[in-house]
Amino acid sequence: MTTDLTRATAAELADLLNAGSVSSREVTRALLDRTAAVDGAVRSYLHVDEDGALAAADDVDRRRAAGEELHALAGVPIAVKDVMATRGLPTTCGSRILEGWVPPYDATVVRRLREAGMPILGKTNMDEFAMGSSTEHSAFGPSHNPWDLDRIPGGSGGGSSSVVASFQAPLAIGTDTGGSIRQPAAVTGTVGTKPTYGGVSRYGLVALASSLDQAGPCSRTVLDSALLHEVIAGHDPMDSTSVDAPVPAVVEAARRADVSGMRIGIVRELTGEGFQPGVQARFDEAVQHLVDAGAEVVEVSCPSFTYALAAYYLILPSEASSNLAKFDAMRYGLRVTPDGIDAPSAEQVMAATRDAGFGDEVKRRIILGTYALSSGYYDAYYGSAQKVRRLIADDFAAAFETADVLVTPTAPTTAFRLGDKLDDPMAMYLNDIATIPANLAGIPGLSLPSGLADEDGLPAGFQVLAPAMADERLYSVGAALEARLAAAWGGPLLDCAPDLTEVSR
Numbered sequence: 450m451t452t453d454l455t456r457a458t459a460a461e462l463a464d465l466l467n468a469g470s471v472s473s474r475e476v477t478r479a480l481l482d483r484t485a486a487v488d489g490a491v492r493s494y495l496h497v498d499e500d501g502a503l504a505a506a507d508d509v510d511r512r513r514a515a516g517e518e519l520h521a522l523a524g525v526p527i528a529v530k531d532v533m534a535t536r537g538l539p540t541t542c543g544s545r546i547l548e549g550w551v552p553p554y555d556a557t558v559v560r561r562l563r564e565a566g567m568p569i570l571g572k573t574n575m576d577e578f579a580m581g582s583s584t585e586h587s588a589f590g591p592s593h594n595p596w597d598l599d600r601i602p603g604g605s606g607g608g609s610s611s612v613v614a615s616f617q618a619p620l621a622i623g624t625d626t627g628g629s630i631r632q633p634a635a636v637t638g639t640v641g642t643k644p645t646y647g648g649v650s651r652y653g654l655v656a657l658a659s660s661l662d663q664a665g666p667c668s669r670t671v672l673d674s675a676l677l678h679e680v681i682a683g684h685d686p687m688d689s690t691s692v693d694a695p696v697p698a699v700v701e702a703a704r705r706a707d708v709s710g711m712r713i714g715i716v717r718e719l720t721g722e723g724f725q726p727g728v729q730a731r732f733d734e735a736v737q738h739l740v741d742a743g744a745e746v747v748e749v750s751c752p753s754f755t756y757a758l759a760a761y762y763l764i765l766p767s768e769a770s771s772n773l774a775k776f777d778a779m780r781y782g783l784r785v786t787p788d789g790i791d792a793p794s795a796e797q798v799m800a801a802t803r804d805a806g807f808g809d810e811v812k813r814r815i816i817l818g819t820y821a822l823s824s825g826y827y828d829a830y831y832g833s834a835q836k837v838r839r840l841i842a843d844d845f846a847a848a849f850e851t852a853d854v855l856v857t858p859t860a861p862t863t864a865f866r867l868g869d870k871l872d873d874p875m876a877m878y879l880n881d882i883a884t885i886p887a888n889l890a891g892i893p894g895l896s897l898p899s900g901l902a903d904e905d906g907l908p909a910g911f912q913v914l915a916p917a918m919a920d921e922r923l924y925s926v927g928a929a930l931e932a933r934l935a936a937a938w939g940g941p942l943l944d945c946a947p948d949l950t951e952v953s954r
């Protein structure tokens with residue numbers, strides 16, 4: 450086990466804390482010091498809560514000393530994506546329009562973290578309102594990929610992926626509407642899970658597209674994601690779409706790491722053409738590792754996936770245009786008074802505020818969504834997209850008759866350079882070609898590193914998909930593959946990433 454507390458996994462930290470070998474204050478302090486050393490270069494955080502994190506750590510240390518029964522992850526610090534409402538802490542969603550808003554309540558996910566005794570280190574950067582694949586749409590500037598600071602850390606949750614990949618936190622919370630947990634994990638060599646829709650409460654998660662949004666864990670190991678999954682999952686009466694069923698046994702599955710006899714389905718439409726050769730090569734090797742571990746490979750076809758991106762970019766903007774209507778200059782954050790008008794009306798203040806407060810990508814999607822929902826077009830656009838959504842769910846259902854899980858490369862390429870796709874929305878949208886179908890169907894997905902692509906030496910991601918409420922299968926497959934790959938590499942992939950202390954500014 451490593452002696453550097455910032456390099457320890459959450460499971461290792463939990464063991465050290467439970468054995469009394471370290472205090473939560475020591476762990477929290479070490480991570481905050483790491484942030485002070487490297488976050489000037491990586492820029493994972495929008496807000497660091499040093500005082501709050503240390504106070505929570507002290508509280509848990511005191512309770513442990515008093516012999517109180519504590520949660521398994523008590524004292525293990527975590528970072529939270531800035532899309533989650535945190536009482537007393539700024540929550541901007543990467544947008545100017547929420548600047549200065551301090552929520553009066555905690556999201557259910559955040560409340561569960563606090564109840565488990567996990568110190569919250571800070572709020573991580575993201576594309577504005579979670580729209581994007583690179584964090585370049587954040588109003589506060591992009592985060593950087595720890596493997597190469599000139600490259601994107603994925604998005605929208607690039608703050609949460611990079612905070613974990615740069616050893617500033619063992620765990621982070623992300624949200625995934627079309628891939629924002631899995632694609633950032635893929636390009637940073639980390640692990641990320643989108644649970645089954647409804648498996649984790651959306652209460653207090655600033656909504657992008659309510660029928661697609663799902664919060665989930667970001668970590669460096671599959672077991673760590675499972676441990677966090679169990680903290681945040683479970684029924685919540687505050688979210689009407691929350692599933693009222695037992696949480697899948699994800700930790701047990703991650704610990705057993707057993708794939709013997711499992712049928713692994715390769716989705717014909719999501720391999721080969723369009724995927725970077727090095728990403729495809731690592732994918733093929735990973736599949737072979739699973740076969741060596743006792744799994745059986747089958748090929749499945751999901752023909753309607755061809756239309757997934759088109760359907761998503763109608764459904765998401767439609768729901769977003771409605772969800773973002775509440776940012777009206779009256780209720781939250783920013784209020785801009787228009788120039789040159791003596792007594793501006795509420796509408797004029799609203800227009801000036803939304804003009805100044807929203808970035809280009811957000812405006813683009815609001816316009817698209819409003820158009821798609823307008824009378825006369827609703828059936829042609831939104832209605833058709835909903836029908837495609839049904840076909841995609843049917844494709845999954847058919848595929849899961851012959852396969853227990855499906856696997857694909859998570860993203861078509863490794864991390865691209867900052868600026869490369871910023872002026873080409875279509876190129877940016879194509880990053881999520883393999884992740885979006887799961888959101889449209891509400892099924893769970895996990896991404897873990899499959900290795901480094903030969904072309905550029907950057908991490909590639911391997912995605913596992915399972916039927917709704919069978920999240921444990923993601924962890925069986927993920928943990929089995931992770932163990933085989935670590936044996937082949939001689940250790941975790943992230944050990945090959947640059948240390949970063951030299952480059953910090």
Ligand code: GLN
Pocket residue numbers: 579580581582604605624625626627628629630657765881
């Ligand atoms: N990149 C996708 C988008 O821009 C997914 C975003 C997300 O999952 N929040 O919509």
